[in-house]
Amino acid sequence: MSNDINNEYFCDGITEEIINALTKISQLKVIARTSSFAFKGKDIDIRKIGEQLNVHTILEGSIKKSQDRIRITAQLIDIKDGTHYWSKKFDRELIDIFDLEDEISLTIADEVRNNFGHFEIQDQLITQPTNNIDAYQMFLKGRSLQLKWTPDSINQAIVCYDQAVALDKNYAKAYYAKLQCYGLLGMWGYMPYEEAIGLAISNLLIAKEIDTSLPEYPLSFVGKFFWEEWDFKNAYIHINKVLEINPKHIDGLEAMTELFIALGFFDHAKIYANKLLEVDPLSANNHYTIAHIYYYQRQYNKALECINYALTLNPGLELAHHLKCFCLINLNKKQQFSKFIDKSSLIEEKNLLFNLVNNEGVEVPNHLIKKWSEISKNEAMLVPYDLFILSNSNHKKLAFSSLSEMVKHRRGQVINYRQEPFLQPLHNMQGFKDLHHSSLQLSEVKLSQENTEKTTSAILNEIQIETLKDELLLYFKEEEPFLNPQLNLKLVAEILESNTNKISYLINKAFSLNFNDFVNSYRLDYFKTIAVDPKNSHLTILGLAYDSGFNSKSVFNTYFKKIENVTPRAWMKANM
Incomplete structure (x- = not known):
């Protein structure tokens, strides 16, 4: 509600903090940022929003920031009839922002409980992460840039996080955020990998000396063990630590889903994928994730339904575009396929893969094989069409050699190589089963039961x-x-x-x-x-x-x- 458009990142950040605080109440179902923000600034019937999010109550509000003061209004609305059963205005100095966030979160939780029945609420939901309000504002600005998920925005986010720790050298969350940014730049190939990992580790070493109670601490090890080393057992251990701190942590739930997909534990993967959809139902990425499970199970029509919805939510989700191509190829839907890939990238590769899978006697042009051989490992495709094409052609030995190199270097594009339908022709080749041995077996996996309810005697006994x-x-x-x-x-x-x-x-x-x-x-x-x-x-x-x-x-x-x-x-x- 502020006149200064530059305050939007601050208001969005406070909203996310309140969302995250409410997720700490185990018996409350709270919709995550991505899905909640889908309705920001839009004039949509409150009943329609409740229906799309599958919730009974909507929290609606506004934030106005003016110099060193902040005003927050909040109201709880019953989606059945639009009744505003609680509303309040909070007017404070900016210096008290953390106390205000905690007060609002606790008040909202109290009012929901007052109207819907018992659940336990902690004495405090938000702790003060920094003593410097300017550092906090720089952190929120960095967070808003990071969530754009582009190389430029992530580099800009790092600058903001640097300014935050310059103002408060003990700001643990800012160091963890920088760590994640460097990890992403390294994995995406937008920064030399060794340099990115070195910077990530240096930030981790600082952050861990300040605060290891945050879920970001065990999460920091997940990227290393899972994506970098394919050490699935250690990845599993650290993801569990994240979810022990916060059972609804979006990154933790997503990591566990991805881990089980990589291992082919699809029933387990669906459990966590459905938890993701429950708390973040309008996330295109979450629908892409569950589509991937169906795809690896060869349920291509189900996968296609999920992918189409993901692309409705986010038409620019590149990985979802590729997965839709793969579903159409495996379903042999030529007309739909040709129409869908029109004016997209890699058209020659896509058409060639379609023909190899669905027709006989198709040859791979030499110019493509030459082109792929000249691509350095740092310029590998986001999705390895070259590997998929070779695997379904007369060049299976070359395909196996390429897959072996990618597995050796732990390339993220092939972490699910055991499940990939296009790599099925390589399964009987000598050495395939020895490419990588998982350190985690299904017998070692235990589905965590959220300890959400205390026993009756722990609260009040009958007397x-x-x-x-x-x-x-x-x-x-x-x-x-x-x-x-x-x-x-x-x-x-x-x-x-x-x-x-x-x-x-x-x-x-x-x-x-x-x-x-x-x-x-x-x-x-x-x-x-x-x-x-x-x-x-x-x-x-x-x-x-x-x-x-x-x-x-x-x-x-x-x-x-x-x-x-x-x-x-x-x-x-x-x-x-």
């Missing part, structure tokens, strides 16, 4: 429930706290000398209600009592509702109709 229940009922009968429109779970917990998690659990367990319905049941009974009293005949229905503790006309009307199955006005006519 404690009965004792606290009696205290709660006595308090509501004698003190009538429900008449206070600002009554909240925290206030009730303080009066009963307990904590919000226990009181929330008590109300859910003992009354099968959420906190708001529990309180509103008292308000409704009080309303019905004073509404039929002749001395209150001069008061309006809304006035009586406010006198009963309701603080919103829409909340009162919605709750009244839900319980009584009639409107307040119809009830009044029937009972006066």
Whole structure:
């Protein structure tokens, strides 16, 4: 909402921080940045958004930054009827931004719990990563650039992260972010690999001395073990460490999916791919990932459905374009294939691969073989059409030699070589099974069970429930706290000398209600009592509702109709 367009990265960054904070609450399903941001700045019916994201509640808000102050508004909306069941405005100095992010996250979690039932909330969801607000702003700017995923934007992001650590040499997240950027530039071939890895390692050595509690720490080793060394067992161990810290970590879930795909453990891969889709349903990359599983299982029509949706979400996703080509080739859909690849790159290679797979007696032109032999290993194709073509031609020995070199150098393009349909003709060649031996076997894999719920006895046992229940009922009968429109779970917990998690659990367990319905049941009974009293005949229905503790006309009307199955006005006519 700020006049300065340059503040957008800051506002986006704060939004992502709140999203990430809420994901720490294990029983909450929170949609990730990619899918949430798909609706940013768009005028779309709230019910349509809820349907696309498969959620019951939308958090909507705005951020306005002006010099050293920030104003954040937030509201929770029920997607069934568009009811705004909570809204609040936060106005703070910028120096308090981390406390504000934590306050907003905790308040949102409280309000969702108040309306939908018990789940446990930590005392703190966001910790202060730096004492320097300028360093934080540079980090957020770097983050916004990194998420554009282009070589130029990643190099610009590194500059921002450098400025962040120059302002705060103990800013661990900035070092981890730089590490990831250098790793990407090295893997993509936009920086000499050895140089990139050296810079990544130097940042890791600094970051690990500052903070190893962040998920970024074990994640830093995943790239090394998985992509660089193909040490699948160590990769598996470190991905699990990431998910132990945060079971919904997008990069952790994606890495585990990719690991299981590489090993051919497709049932396991689907479990994690579906978790990705649950928290980030509008990510083109996630739909591409699950399409890959179907492709390797030779379920080409299913893969094609997922790929088409991925390309709808992101028409520029190059890897998805190639995978669609491969599905059409394996399905022998010539007309669709020709139309799809028109005006794309590598048309000669694509057509040749189609003909080799679907026709007999096709030869590979010598000029192509010569061209491929002149390509240095640092200029290898993003997708190895040359290898696929040779494998399906009379040049299988040359193909096997090329695959052997790529496996030897741990080229990411062939990490799934065991599963690739186009490499099937090489499987019976001597030495294929010895190209690489996985350090991780299926028998060693255990699907992690998220420890999302404590046992009943860990929260309240039966005796404690009965004792606290009696205290709660006595308090509501004698003190009538429900008449206070600002009554909240925290206030009730303080009066009963307990904590919000226990009181929330008590109300859910003992009354099968959420906190708001529990309180509103008292308000409704009080309303019905004073509404039929002749001395209150001069008061309006809304006035009586406010006198009963309701603080919103829409909340009162919605709750009244839900319980009584009639409107307040119809009830009044029937009972006066």
